[in-house]
Amino acid sequence: MPLVKFLVQRLRVPALWHEISRSASSGTMVIKDPLNFWGAGRVKLHDAAHTEAVYEPATGRVLCQLEHCGPKEVNQAMLHAQTAFGVWSKMAGMERAKVMLEAARIIEIRREDIAEAEVVNNGKSITEARLDVDSARLCIEYYAGLATTLAGQHVQLPGGSFAYTRREPLGVCVGIGAWNYPFQIAAWKSAPALACGNSMVFKPSPVTPVTAVLLAEIYAQAGAPSGLYNIVQGGQETGMLLCHHPSVAKVSFTGSVPTGKKIMEMAASGVKPVTLELGGKSPLIIFEDSDLENAVKGALMANFLSQGQVCSNGTRVFVQRQILPQFLEEVVRRTKTIQTGDPLLEQTRMGALVNRPHLDKVLGFISRAKEEGARILCGGEPFIPADPKLKDGYYMSPCVIDNCTDDMTCVREEIFGPVMSVLPFDTEEEVLQRANDTTMGLAAGVFTKDVKRAHRVVENLQAGTCFINNYNITPVEVPFGGYKASGIGRENGQVTIEFYSQLKTVVVEMGDVDSLF
């Protein structure tokens, strides 16, 4: 964007960032203002049910104290959302689109501020955080476009009678997010929900509560009715209150499989639909005829984005035996060059894991892999950057493991860290059987120059998203979601409109009632 235009736009948008004082350096951001938001603004709780420390992964310091919402606060947020639903659902698609496009415009202007806040709370590199903010903006722009296209069908019936269908919103939707893509998840859930005319109460992960409230402020500033998009903070208890609330029309959840099952049970008791975006243990299959350079780059993209904390990661890398030595040599060489450290520095490619317990859990998987006979080719150690202010951060070196077998814990369980397990294979038939031998089915990838084989393989892979000759590309125009235990429903793409709306059939009689009585 040309600088002049950028400055003009900046001037037209009042500051949102009063709560943050920062200087784009880890260890300096201060967060003082409340992180809950309902109605028209942030809400300070006077008698919070529970407070919890939020950490900066890069330094290990306490960033702020999170106030958890209890029944009273959840009720208040729901009431605001219900009021907003009455207004928003009656607006035309063009009117809703106008607000959403304005929100996207503000996000574009605030890209750097949002990305920095995300880095400070989540630990991922600033380069990736900027792309997450872009994805959030693009998603809102995309669904703003679709908001104008929602329409029903006209069906001619005998005798001049007819029926038509109306695509209507569901009501107040609840969104519950994970900690790995906090701002992006908030946008991926709210954009289709709002485009369809719903309002939303969103609960971020208590580990990363900082940026969703920025999205709430942006929607409000863009002209959304008061209460359209609300943030309630908290953990499991707050999440359960939301799922059980009688006014909720739908629950859209991103998180782990065990929590997803509980969400589905809670929603089932109220006969409420769910979208579940859950975990994965995805396969990446590299055939001997692959372009090796691209296959190695693909394997790195499949494993090391966001410190490996990505649901769709291709963590089981199956390599055809003929090219295994060359593949391992190159993948290890490149992994060793990944710049790990302060996530706010431009050159950093791997920041800090999200918190200390999670880092310990990931390192535990590596110890277990060694015990079970796998070989660590590089990384897998705690990492302490040279900068003294980062010494208590949650860093580790990215890890490549070989000598893996299908029954090892590192191959069967979602590690959710920068750990690539490499497995040799011989034939297409064999690798397909092994790739599908998991209860999960979020994503999968194949590298080959044989176009027929590529399509034959993806046809037989049990996964919601398959990549051919690349990995972890998530354009907002295409659906994303899981097969098997990896989830229900989709995010992104046109189809998601169906998950945030319902169809009403209207039958119109043009003649007399032909009564049987």
Ligand SMILES: NC(=O)c1ccc[n+]([C@@H]2O[C@H](COP(=O)([O-])OP(=O)(O)OC[C@H]3O[C@@H](n4cnc5c(N)ncnc54)[C@H](O)[C@@H]3O)[C@@H](O)[C@H]2O)c1
């Ligand atoms: N498929 C996807 O699109 C996708 C995207 C990102 C992350 N994930 C998955 O998320 C997981 C990591 O995230 P996490 O550790 O935050 O997951 P988690 O399941 O522990 O928590 C997710 C959210 O659910 C809330 N929660 C926990 N228990 C709850 C309950 N009983 N009722 C209601 N809410 C409850 C948490 O507070 C949090 O906001 C990984 O398994 C990852 O694969 C999936």
